[in-house]
Amino acid sequence: MEIFRTIKSIRSMLDGARLQGKKVGFVPTMGNLHQGHIELIKLAQKTSDIIVCSIFVNGLQFGLHEDWDKYPRTFQADCEKLQAVSCDVLFYPDENQMYPNGLGSQTRVICSSMTEYLCGASRPGHFEGVTTVVSKLLNIIQPDKMILGKKDYQQLAILHRMVEDLCFPVNIVEADIHRETDGLAMSSRNSYLTILERHNAGQLHKSLRWVADKIRLGDRNFTALEKEAIRQIHEAGFKPDYISVCNSKTLEMAETNDADITVLGAMYGSSARLIDNISLN
Ligand code: AMP
Numbered sequence: 001m002e003i004f005r006t007i008k009s010i011r012s013m014l015d016g017a018r019l020q021g022k023k024v025g026f027v028p029t030m031g032n033l034h035q036g037h038i039e040l041i042k043l044a045q046k047t048s049d050i051i052v053c054s055i056f057v058n059g060l061q062f063g064l065h066e067d068w069d070k071y072p073r074t075f076q077a078d079c080e081k082l083q084a085v086s087c088d089v090l091f092y093p094d095e096n097q098m099y100p101n102g103l104g105s106q107t108r109v110i111c112s113s114m115t116e117y118l119c120g121a122s123r124p125g126h127f128e129g130v131t132t133v134v135s136k137l138l139n140i141i142q143p144d145k146m147i148l149g150k151k152d153y154q155q156l157a158i159l160h161r162m163v164e165d166l167c168f169p170v171n172i173v174e175a176d177i178h179r180e181t182d183g184l185a186m187s188s189r190n191s192y193l194t195i196l197e198r199h200n201a202g203q204l205h206k207s208l209r210w211v212a213d214k215i216r217l218g219d220r221n222f223t224a225l226e227k228e229a230i231r232q233i234h235e236a237g238f239k240p241d242y243i244s245v246c247n248s249k250t251l252e253m254a255e256t257n258d259a260d261i262t263v264l265g266a267m268y269g270s271s272a273r274l275i276d277n278i279s280l281n
Helices: 005-018 035-047 073-082 127-142 153-165 188-192 195-201 203-216 220-235
Strands: 003-006 024-029 050-055 089-091 145-149 171-175 239-247 261-270 275-281
Touching: 003 005, 005 024, 005 050, 005 089, 005 127, 005 171, 024 035, 024 127, 035 050, 035 073, 035 145, 035 171, 035 203, 050 073, 050 127, 050 171, 089 127, 153 171, 153 261, 203 220, 203 239, 203 261, 203 275, 220 239, 220 261
Parallel strands: 003 089, 024 050, 024 145, 050 089, 145 171
Antiparallel strands: 239 261, 261 275
Protein backbone atom coordinates (compact mmCIF):
# COMPACT_ATOMS: atom_id res chain seq x y z
CA MET A 1 0.00 0.00 0.00
CA GLU A 2 1.29 3.44 -0.91
CA ILE A 3 0.85 6.21 1.64
CA PHE A 4 0.52 9.83 0.53
CA ARG A 5 0.65 12.76 2.92
CA THR A 6 0.34 15.67 0.48
CA ILE A 7 -2.37 16.76 -1.95
CA LYS A 8 0.20 17.35 -4.66
CA SER A 9 1.67 13.85 -4.50
CA ILE A 10 -1.62 11.94 -4.40
CA ARG A 11 -3.04 14.06 -7.25
CA SER A 12 -0.08 13.33 -9.45
CA MET A 13 -0.26 9.56 -8.77
CA LEU A 14 -4.04 9.48 -9.41
CA ASP A 15 -3.67 11.51 -12.63
CA GLY A 16 -1.39 8.73 -13.88
CA ALA A 17 -3.84 5.98 -12.81
CA ARG A 18 -6.75 7.72 -14.56
CA LEU A 19 -4.67 8.07 -17.74
CA GLN A 20 -4.34 4.28 -17.69
CA GLY A 21 -8.16 4.07 -17.56
CA LYS A 22 -8.33 3.01 -13.91
CA LYS A 23 -11.55 3.66 -11.96
CA VAL A 24 -10.97 5.13 -8.51
CA GLY A 25 -12.98 4.04 -5.46
CA PHE A 26 -12.73 6.25 -2.37
CA VAL A 27 -13.43 5.44 1.30
CA PRO A 28 -13.15 8.50 3.58
CA THR A 29 -12.61 7.72 7.29
CA MET A 30 -11.33 9.22 10.51
CA GLY A 31 -9.22 6.15 11.20
CA ASN A 32 -9.25 3.78 14.19
CA LEU A 33 -10.44 1.29 11.63
CA HIS A 34 -12.75 -1.58 12.54
CA GLN A 35 -14.44 -4.30 10.50
CA GLY A 36 -17.19 -1.86 9.42
CA HIS A 37 -14.56 0.27 7.63
CA ILE A 38 -12.91 -2.83 6.15
CA GLU A 39 -16.24 -3.92 4.64
CA LEU A 40 -16.39 -0.52 2.89
CA ILE A 41 -12.97 -1.19 1.36
CA LYS A 42 -14.10 -4.64 0.22
CA LEU A 43 -17.22 -3.16 -1.36
CA ALA A 44 -15.08 -0.57 -3.15
CA GLN A 45 -12.86 -3.33 -4.51
CA LYS A 46 -15.86 -4.94 -6.24
CA THR A 47 -16.41 -1.98 -8.56
CA SER A 48 -13.19 0.03 -8.76
CA ASP A 49 -9.63 -0.66 -9.94
CA ILE A 50 -7.73 1.44 -7.44
CA ILE A 51 -8.94 1.96 -3.88
CA VAL A 52 -8.05 5.06 -1.89
CA CYS A 53 -8.81 5.19 1.83
CA SER A 54 -8.33 8.48 3.65
CA ILE A 55 -7.68 8.96 7.34
CA PHE A 56 -8.23 12.45 8.68
CA VAL A 57 -9.69 13.37 12.07
CA ASN A 58 -11.51 16.44 10.86
CA GLY A 59 -11.45 19.16 13.50
CA LEU A 60 -14.07 21.16 11.59
CA GLN A 61 -16.81 18.65 12.37
CA PHE A 62 -16.20 18.47 16.13
CA GLY A 63 -17.90 20.88 18.54
CA LEU A 64 -15.86 22.82 21.11
CA HIS A 65 -16.58 20.39 23.93
CA GLU A 66 -16.53 17.24 21.84
CA ASP A 67 -13.91 14.51 21.60
CA TRP A 68 -11.52 15.74 18.87
CA ASP A 69 -8.49 15.62 21.17
CA LYS A 70 -9.22 12.17 22.58
CA TYR A 71 -10.51 10.61 19.34
CA PRO A 72 -8.54 7.32 19.00
CA ARG A 73 -5.61 7.72 16.59
CA THR A 74 -4.18 4.29 15.74
CA PHE A 75 -2.19 4.87 12.55
CA GLN A 76 0.05 1.77 12.73
CA ALA A 77 -2.80 -0.66 13.42
CA ASP A 78 -4.90 1.05 10.71
CA CYS A 79 -2.11 0.58 8.15
CA GLU A 80 -1.84 -3.10 9.04
CA LYS A 81 -5.61 -3.58 8.59
CA LEU A 82 -5.59 -1.75 5.25
CA GLN A 83 -2.63 -3.80 4.07
CA ALA A 84 -4.34 -7.04 5.12
CA VAL A 85 -7.35 -6.17 2.94
CA SER A 86 -5.06 -5.11 0.04
CA CYS A 87 -6.11 -1.47 -0.02
CA ASP A 88 -4.00 0.25 -2.70
CA VAL A 89 -3.58 3.75 -1.38
CA LEU A 90 -3.85 5.60 1.93
CA PHE A 91 -4.25 9.38 1.94
CA TYR A 92 -3.12 10.62 5.35
CA PRO A 93 -2.91 14.41 5.27
CA ASP A 94 -2.20 16.59 8.27
CA GLU A 95 -4.19 19.63 9.36
CA ASN A 96 -1.88 21.92 7.42
CA GLN A 97 -2.57 20.13 4.14
CA MET A 98 -6.34 20.19 4.64
CA TYR A 99 -6.68 23.63 6.25
CA PRO A 100 -3.61 25.68 5.24
CA ASN A 101 -5.40 28.93 6.04
CA GLY A 102 -6.66 27.73 9.42
CA LEU A 103 -10.06 26.37 10.42
CA GLY A 104 -11.56 29.78 11.19
CA SER A 105 -11.27 31.24 7.71
CA GLN A 106 -11.88 28.02 5.76
CA THR A 107 -14.48 28.38 2.98
CA ARG A 108 -17.43 26.24 4.04
CA VAL A 109 -19.94 24.08 2.22
CA ILE A 110 -23.37 24.40 3.83
CA CYS A 111 -26.19 22.03 3.03
CA SER A 112 -29.39 23.89 3.81
CA SER A 113 -31.59 20.86 4.35
CA MET A 114 -31.46 17.98 6.83
CA THR A 115 -28.59 19.44 8.87
CA GLU A 116 -30.41 21.13 11.74
CA TYR A 117 -32.41 18.31 13.30
CA LEU A 118 -31.64 14.78 14.66
CA CYS A 119 -27.83 14.75 15.20
CA GLY A 120 -27.63 18.33 13.90
CA ALA A 121 -29.69 19.55 16.86
CA SER A 122 -27.22 18.30 19.46
CA ARG A 123 -24.11 18.85 17.31
CA PRO A 124 -24.46 22.36 15.84
CA GLY A 125 -22.04 22.93 12.93
CA HIS A 126 -21.17 19.22 12.71
CA PHE A 127 -22.61 18.59 9.26
CA GLU A 128 -21.10 21.80 7.90
CA GLY A 129 -17.72 20.37 8.91
CA VAL A 130 -18.56 17.08 7.22
CA THR A 131 -19.78 18.59 3.92
CA THR A 132 -16.79 20.92 3.82
CA VAL A 133 -14.16 18.22 4.35
CA VAL A 134 -15.85 15.72 2.02
CA SER A 135 -16.04 18.40 -0.71
CA LYS A 136 -12.33 19.02 -0.31
CA LEU A 137 -11.54 15.29 -0.35
CA LEU A 138 -13.68 14.80 -3.47
CA ASN A 139 -11.79 17.61 -5.20
CA ILE A 140 -8.46 16.11 -4.19
CA ILE A 141 -9.18 12.45 -5.02
CA GLN A 142 -11.76 12.93 -7.83
CA PRO A 143 -13.04 9.37 -7.41
CA ASP A 144 -15.54 7.59 -9.64
CA LYS A 145 -17.19 6.09 -6.58
CA MET A 146 -17.32 7.10 -2.93
CA ILE A 147 -18.28 4.36 -0.47
CA LEU A 148 -20.17 5.47 2.64
CA GLY A 149 -21.72 3.52 5.51
CA LYS A 150 -25.42 3.54 6.34
CA LYS A 151 -24.44 3.66 10.00
CA ASP A 152 -24.19 7.44 9.69
CA TYR A 153 -27.55 7.63 7.96
CA GLN A 154 -28.11 11.38 8.26
CA GLN A 155 -24.58 12.07 7.01
CA LEU A 156 -25.23 9.75 4.06
CA ALA A 157 -28.49 11.52 3.16
CA ILE A 158 -26.84 14.95 3.42
CA LEU A 159 -23.88 13.89 1.29
CA HIS A 160 -26.23 12.48 -1.37
CA ARG A 161 -27.92 15.87 -1.43
CA MET A 162 -24.62 17.78 -1.56
CA VAL A 163 -23.30 15.67 -4.44
CA GLU A 164 -26.54 16.27 -6.35
CA ASP A 165 -26.78 20.00 -5.56
CA LEU A 166 -23.12 20.75 -6.35
CA CYS A 167 -22.86 18.36 -9.34
CA PHE A 168 -19.90 16.40 -8.00
CA PRO A 169 -19.11 13.78 -10.68
CA VAL A 170 -19.13 10.84 -8.24
CA ASN A 171 -21.43 7.92 -7.53
CA ILE A 172 -22.16 7.19 -3.89
CA VAL A 173 -22.17 3.49 -2.96
CA GLU A 174 -23.95 2.65 0.31
CA ALA A 175 -22.59 -0.02 2.66
CA ASP A 176 -24.75 -1.87 5.21
CA ILE A 177 -24.17 -1.39 8.91
CA HIS A 178 -21.63 -3.80 10.37
CA ARG A 179 -22.56 -4.88 13.91
CA GLU A 180 -21.16 -6.62 16.96
CA THR A 181 -22.89 -9.90 17.91
CA ASP A 182 -25.27 -8.13 20.33
CA GLY A 183 -26.39 -5.75 17.57
CA LEU A 184 -24.29 -2.74 18.61
CA ALA A 185 -23.18 -0.92 15.45
CA MET A 186 -19.37 -0.94 15.22
CA SER A 187 -17.93 2.48 15.93
CA SER A 188 -14.63 3.99 16.96
CA ARG A 189 -16.50 5.61 19.85
CA ASN A 190 -17.53 2.23 21.31
CA SER A 191 -14.08 2.17 22.93
CA TYR A 192 -15.22 5.04 25.21
CA LEU A 193 -17.85 2.80 26.84
CA THR A 194 -17.30 1.47 30.36
CA ILE A 195 -17.53 -2.32 30.79
CA LEU A 196 -21.07 -2.01 32.15
CA GLU A 197 -22.12 0.38 29.39
CA ARG A 198 -20.67 -1.93 26.74
CA HIS A 199 -22.65 -4.78 28.27
CA ASN A 200 -25.90 -2.81 27.87
CA ALA A 201 -25.11 -0.82 24.70
CA GLY A 202 -26.95 -3.27 22.43
CA GLN A 203 -30.12 -1.64 23.79
CA LEU A 204 -30.02 1.15 21.17
CA HIS A 205 -30.27 -1.37 18.34
CA LYS A 206 -32.79 -3.45 20.30
CA SER A 207 -35.08 -0.47 20.85
CA LEU A 208 -34.81 0.66 17.21
CA ARG A 209 -35.67 -2.88 16.14
CA TRP A 210 -38.59 -2.93 18.55
CA VAL A 211 -39.97 0.28 16.97
CA ALA A 212 -39.33 -1.02 13.44
CA ASP A 213 -41.10 -4.32 14.20
CA LYS A 214 -44.13 -2.51 15.62
CA ILE A 215 -44.37 -0.33 12.51
CA ARG A 216 -44.07 -3.39 10.28
CA LEU A 217 -47.00 -4.89 12.19
CA GLY A 218 -49.10 -1.81 11.40
CA ASP A 219 -48.63 0.41 14.45
CA ARG A 220 -48.62 4.01 13.19
CA ASN A 221 -48.59 5.83 16.52
CA PHE A 222 -44.99 6.92 15.95
CA THR A 223 -44.89 9.33 18.87
CA ALA A 224 -45.92 6.62 21.34
CA LEU A 225 -43.36 4.20 19.87
CA GLU A 226 -40.58 6.80 20.13
CA LYS A 227 -41.57 7.52 23.72
CA GLU A 228 -41.47 3.85 24.72
CA ALA A 229 -38.07 3.33 23.02
CA ILE A 230 -36.71 6.33 24.90
CA ARG A 231 -37.99 4.81 28.14
CA GLN A 232 -36.25 1.50 27.34
CA ILE A 233 -32.92 3.24 26.65
CA HIS A 234 -33.22 5.23 29.84
CA GLU A 235 -33.92 2.05 31.78
CA ALA A 236 -30.77 0.45 30.33
CA GLY A 237 -28.71 3.24 31.95
CA PHE A 238 -28.17 5.59 28.99
CA LYS A 239 -29.32 9.14 28.31
CA PRO A 240 -31.42 9.10 25.17
CA ASP A 241 -30.78 11.95 22.72
CA TYR A 242 -33.54 11.13 20.23
CA ILE A 243 -35.49 8.27 18.73
CA SER A 244 -37.21 9.45 15.54
CA VAL A 245 -39.36 7.72 12.98
CA CYS A 246 -38.46 9.54 9.77
CA ASN A 247 -39.12 9.63 6.07
CA SER A 248 -36.02 7.88 4.66
CA LYS A 249 -35.43 10.53 1.96
CA THR A 250 -36.21 13.84 3.67
CA LEU A 251 -35.43 12.72 7.24
CA GLU A 252 -38.46 14.71 8.36
CA MET A 253 -40.92 13.13 10.80
CA ALA A 254 -42.63 10.30 8.96
CA GLU A 255 -46.26 10.70 7.91
CA THR A 256 -48.52 7.80 8.84
CA ASN A 257 -48.89 6.84 5.16
CA ASP A 258 -45.12 6.96 4.38
CA ALA A 259 -43.89 3.69 2.87
CA ASP A 260 -40.17 4.44 3.05
CA ILE A 261 -39.34 4.82 6.73
CA THR A 262 -36.09 4.88 8.72
CA VAL A 263 -35.99 4.83 12.50
CA LEU A 264 -32.98 6.75 13.80
CA GLY A 265 -31.62 7.00 17.31
CA ALA A 266 -28.82 8.45 19.40
CA MET A 267 -27.92 8.01 23.07
CA TYR A 268 -25.23 9.10 25.48
CA GLY A 269 -23.13 6.95 27.78
CA SER A 270 -20.88 8.57 30.41
CA SER A 271 -18.37 9.63 27.72
CA ALA A 272 -19.68 8.29 24.41
CA ARG A 273 -22.46 9.36 22.09
CA LEU A 274 -23.70 6.46 19.99
CA ILE A 275 -25.95 6.49 16.92
CA ASP A 276 -27.79 3.82 14.95
CA ASN A 277 -30.72 3.37 12.57
CA ILE A 278 -32.92 0.81 10.87
CA SER A 279 -34.59 1.28 7.49
CA LEU A 280 -37.88 -0.55 7.06
CA ASN A 281 -37.49 -1.21 3.36
P1 AMP B 1 -15.78 7.22 10.53
O1 AMP B 1 -14.35 6.85 10.42
O2 AMP B 1 -16.43 6.66 11.76
O3 AMP B 1 -16.04 8.67 10.31
O4 AMP B 1 -16.53 6.47 9.35
C1 AMP B 1 -16.04 6.43 8.05
C2 AMP B 1 -17.04 5.71 7.18
O5 AMP B 1 -17.26 4.40 7.69
C3 AMP B 1 -18.43 6.39 7.12
O6 AMP B 1 -18.95 6.28 5.81
C4 AMP B 1 -19.22 5.56 8.10
O7 AMP B 1 -20.61 5.57 7.85
C5 AMP B 1 -18.64 4.18 7.87
N1 AMP B 1 -18.87 3.30 9.02
C6 AMP B 1 -18.46 3.51 10.30
N2 AMP B 1 -18.89 2.51 11.09
C7 AMP B 1 -19.59 1.66 10.30
C8 AMP B 1 -20.29 0.43 10.53
N3 AMP B 1 -20.39 -0.11 11.74
N4 AMP B 1 -20.89 -0.16 9.47
C9 AMP B 1 -20.80 0.38 8.24
N5 AMP B 1 -20.17 1.54 7.96
C10 AMP B 1 -19.57 2.16 8.98
